[in-house]
Amino acid sequence: xxxxxxxxxxxxxxxxxxxxxxxxxxxxxxxxxxxxxxxxxxxxxxxxxxxxxxxxxxxxxxxxxxxxxxxxxxxxxxxxxxxxxxxxxxxxxxxxxxxx
Amino acid sequence: xxxxxxxxxxxxxxxxxxxxxxxxxxxxxxxxxxxxxxxxxxxxxxxxxxxxxxxxxxxxxxxxxxxxxxxxxxxxxxxxxxxxxxxxxxxxxxxxxxxxxxxxxxxxxxxxxxxxxxxxxxxxxxxxxxxxxxxxxxxxxxxxxxxxxxxxxxxxxxxxxxxxxxxxxxxxxxxxxxxxxxxxxxxxxxxxxxxxxxxxxxxxxxxxxxxxxxxxxxxxxxxxxxxxxxxxxxxxxxxxxxxxxxxxxxxxxxxxxxxxxxxxxxxxxxxxxxxxxxxxxxxxxxxxxxxxxxxxxxxxxxxxxxxxxxxxxxxxxxxxxxxxxxxxxxxxxxxxxxxxxxxxxxxxxxxxxxxxxxxxxxxxxxxxxxxxxxxxxxxxxxxxxxxxxxxxxxxxxxxxxxxxxxxxxxxxxxxxxxxxxxxxxxxxxxxxxxxxxxxxxxxxxxxxxxxxxxxxxxxxxxxxxxxxxxxxxxxxxxxxxxxxxxxxxx
Numbered sequence: 001x002x003x004x005x006x007x008x009x010x011x012x013x014x015x016x017x018x019x020x021x022x023x024x025x026x027x028x029x030x031x032x033x034x035x036x037x038x039x040x041x042x043x044x045x046x047x048x049x050x051x052x053x054x055x056x057x058x059x060x061x062x063x064x065x066x067x068x069x070x071x072x073x074x075x076x077x078x079x080x081x082x083x084x085x086x087x088x089x090x091x092x093x094x095x096x097x098x099x100x
Numbered sequence: 101x102x103x104x105x106x107x108x109x110x111x112x113x114x115x116x117x118x119x120x121x122x123x124x125x126x127x128x129x130x131x132x133x134x135x136x137x138x139x140x141x142x143x144x145x146x147x148x149x150x151x152x153x154x155x156x157x158x159x160x161x162x163x164x165x166x167x168x169x170x171x172x173x174x175x176x177x178x179x180x181x182x183x184x185x186x187x188x189x190x191x192x193x194x195x196x197x198x199x200x201x202x203x204x205x206x207x208x209x210x211x212x213x214x215x216x217x218x219x220x221x222x223x224x225x226x227x228x229x230x231x232x233x234x235x236x237x238x239x240x241x242x243x244x245x246x247x248x249x250x251x252x253x254x255x256x257x258x259x260x261x262x263x264x265x266x267x268x269x270x271x272x273x274x275x276x277x278x279x280x281x282x283x284x285x286x287x288x289x290x291x292x293x294x295x296x297x298x299x300x301x302x303x304x305x306x307x308x309x310x311x312x313x314x315x316x317x318x319x320x321x322x323x324x325x326x327x328x329x330x331x332x333x334x335x336x337x338x339x340x341x342x343x344x345x346x347x348x349x350x351x352x353x354x355x356x357x358x359x360x361x362x363x364x365x366x367x368x369x370x371x372x373x374x375x376x377x378x379x380x381x382x383x384x385x386x387x388x389x390x391x392x393x394x395x396x397x398x399x400x401x402x403x404x405x406x407x408x409x410x411x412x413x414x415x416x417x418x419x420x421x422x423x424x425x426x427x428x429x430x431x432x433x434x435x436x437x438x439x440x441x442x443x444x445x446x447x448x449x450x451x452x453x454x455x456x457x458x459x460x461x462x463x464x465x466x467x468x469x470x471x472x473x474x475x476x477x478x479x480x481x482x483x484x485x486x487x488x489x490x491x492x493x494x495x496x497x498x499x500x501x502x503x504x505x506x507x508x509x510x511x512x513x514x515x516x517x518x519x520x521x522x523x524x525x526x527x528x529x530x531x532x533x534x535x536x537x538x539x540x541x542x543x544x545x546x547x548x549x550x551x552x553x554x555x556x557x558x559x560x561x562x563x564x565x566x567x568x569x570x571x572x573x574x575x576x577x578x579x580x581x582x583x584x585x586x587x588x589x590x
Contacts, residue, residue, distance in 0.1 A: 010458065017417060017461045018424065018439065019454055020447030029458065035517055036413075036459050037468070039406035043475045046400070046482070053477030054484055056308050056338060057294045057533025058558060065334030077201040083431035090426050093438050 005034045104132045105264035105581045107317040108173050108324055109348075115162055115172045122158035122172030122216065125267075126151050129174045129218055133265045135586045141240045142250075142260035144179050145187045146219040154216040161214070169324050171214030176266035178257050179220035180227050181312065182301035183207055186217070190303050191235035192225045193448045195429045204301020205336065206270060206312045206329040213328045218266060221256030225450045226420065227272055227305040229253050230280060230522035233513050234452040241509070242284060243582040244548055248506040251281030251522075257315045258285035262582055268325055269315040274305050275408050276501070276526025278313040279538035283501035283551025286540050286580060288568070289315045290322045291526075293558045294533030295340030297326075298333030306415035307338070309408070309530040319539060319568040323347035326561060342559050350562040351569040356390030358567065361494030363398045366525060375500045378542030378550040383498060385574045386567065396490040396497065400482040401528055407483065408527035409520050410463050410476045417460025420446075420453065455516060484532040491534070491557045496567050499525045501538040501551035529555055537564045539572060540580070549580075 010029045014021050021029065072078075075088055084091045103111075103125065114120045130148055137143055151174065158172035177183055180190045182200035184207075189195045207217065224234035232240040232255025240255045242248040243263040250259040254271030258281035261269050271278040273291040282289025290313045297312045304310055314325035330344035362383060370376045383393045425431035425445030432448065435441035449457075463472040490497060502522055512519040529536035534555055541552035556564035 005462070009462075013458045013461045013465075014443075014454075016465070017421075017457050018442040018446055019449070019457060020443040021454065022447075025451055025454060029455065032455060032516055033458055033462065036409065036455070036520075037462060037472065039517070040410060040463075040472045040475065042403055042406055043471070043479060046403070046479065048475055048478035048482070051478040051481050053474060054480040054531075055477065057484065057531065058340065064337065073201050079427075080201060081198050081428035083425060083429065084433075092426055093435060093441055095438050 003037070005030045005037065101581060102132060102264045103128045104267060105317070108170070108268050108321040111173060111267060112169060116167055118162070122155040122162065123152065125172060126155040126174050126216060126218070129266065132263070136243070136263045136265055136584055139241060139246055140243055140259050140263050140265070141238045142221055142256045142263065142265055143176070143219045144189055144191065144222050144237055144256070147186055147217055150186070151216050151218045158214055158216065166214070168214040170210065170328060173215050174218045174267050175210055175215045176219055176221050176257055176260045176269040177207060177217055178223055178254050178269070178271050180223060180272055180303045181207060181270055182303065183217060183220065186220065188220065188303070190226045191223045191237055192450070192453070193236045193430060194423050194445065198429050200301070202301065205298035205333045207301065209329045221254070221260055221269060223256055224253035225453050226303070226416070227253040227274055227277055228416065228452050228456055230276070230519050231512065232256060232281070233509065234450055236450050239509060242506045243584050244286060245506065248508050248548070249284065251284035251502070251506060253277040254315060255281045258282055258287060258289070261285070261287050261315050261317065263584055264581065268321055271313055271315045272302055273311045273313050273530065274309045274412060275523040275530050278315060279526050279536060279551065279553060280502050280522055282315055282538045283549065284506035286549030286582065287315055287317060288319055288322045289313060289538045290326060291529060291536045292326060292330065292561060293340070293535045295338055296330045296342060296344070296559060296561070298336040298339045300333055300335035304419040306412040307419060308415060309412060311530070319537070319565055319572050320348060320351060322537065323351060323565050340559070345562060347561055347565055350566060352566055355386065355567055355570045358391045358496070358563070359494045360386055360391050360393045360567070361396035361490050361497040362393060363401060363490065363497055363499060364395045365398055366401050366499055369524060370500055370503065372504045374542070374544045375504060375550055379498065379500050379552055382541045382552050382571055385571055389570055389574060394494065396494060398486040398490060398528070400479060400486050403479045404483055404528045404531060405520055405524050407476045407479045408523060408531055410459070410472050411480065413456045413460035414463050414473050415460070417457045417464065420457060452516070480531050483528060487528060487532045487534060495556070495563050497555040499553045499555065501525060501553045505544045505548035505550055525553065534558055535561050535564050537568045539568050541571070
């Protein structure tokens, strides 16, 4: 199972996760993340083929609240923490190229 | 002993009898913070002005005979738990200016019970760490020895309580983050059963293993805080349907005929002689109080750390995906397109958060999804089954909280796997969702506190607290406080 992560692998993961790495992180992450991924080597010792996975620890159905309309946060409060808010909307850099 | 180093139940009596006022108590806490926090670094944000206003309101109500448990009691809150109108950073630069528009349910319940929120405490960024060194603001120091870590990730809450800079605190525990810092700082920390305390407003790290729990001077205080914050919550679909009990009233010294299990495989992992001695010392005290102590087996417990870290990383990579600079928190504006803006903004996160996000992204991708994520989920089932079987035979289990006492700052910071081993005894309770209480059970020859955990059946906090309380009454551990030199700096 053991596979060593290369810098290229790490950069591909960082691109997938949309996260910029510093040069110091790029220098150590291939080795560190390989070691962490290798923690799973011990799993080879157990046959888990027929075992059901656990997603949440307790076997209880999700408790649903009544589907009733409740007072919600005022719009202004809900967007107040946005880093760039214009007229109640979040503004982001242009996504679609201008058609000229 | 300082007034602010006294337990909540003692202060409650003083407040209810009129011997002290809430204003005096809040004043004492902020004076203590002024004395010690430059050295300890427990707090990220203080809530002084609001705290004094709340103290005035509490004093009015106390005069009218209001006898709520926490009326006028100053409580600190870990900075990954949302507080309305009070900055909540998760010790991250990504949330540096985030001011929640709502209270976490646990905080709302504390306020309803009359507690006074005095400030937000330091943590490893997003709760990811075991030493509080991963905070993007500062390291917190252990009040018992300022050259050592307070544990983590709730290191700020633990240090604040230990130093008398809060009368109690909320922490959060994903793999041991309430219990391990409680052990390192010589206080009590409780991770309740999954679902007993609402997670609404807790900024998620690994939602299937995240818990909010009390951090206090003694077991009675933990019971008081737990009964305040527990209970079903429509805002958290994973919240259980169990109503909280009167945990304080259920405390009794009588543990006769109770069976206590010692998990053999995990205890074999204990290398530190002082940790082992403290653990068996506690077992002897419980036996002398009438309990029966026996060995039990948790055959899959040796997989717990790997299982926990891989599953937690997968969940972390998903949970933190929402921090992209669009809806809340910081944004790096120097970006030509949206994807670059996401990457640069998320690049503000610290090394440990990035490492876990990348591990989680890897473990959920391609072949690793089967070999890592899905197998870890299945091993989680086996670990949970082992614990359920052991707890069929025994009422509670005993384990050390951490493999050692508090370690020096910087000691493990460059070795993530060594740091992850800090959770070797705590992560099983998160994987299984069972309650686990850490309480002081001894001291090293250097005078550093050691903790032991009592694990119980789901929703049987009563037994866990009862055994902890009985032990505490049988020795004087909880009465010790660190001797912090005031006004000196290192």
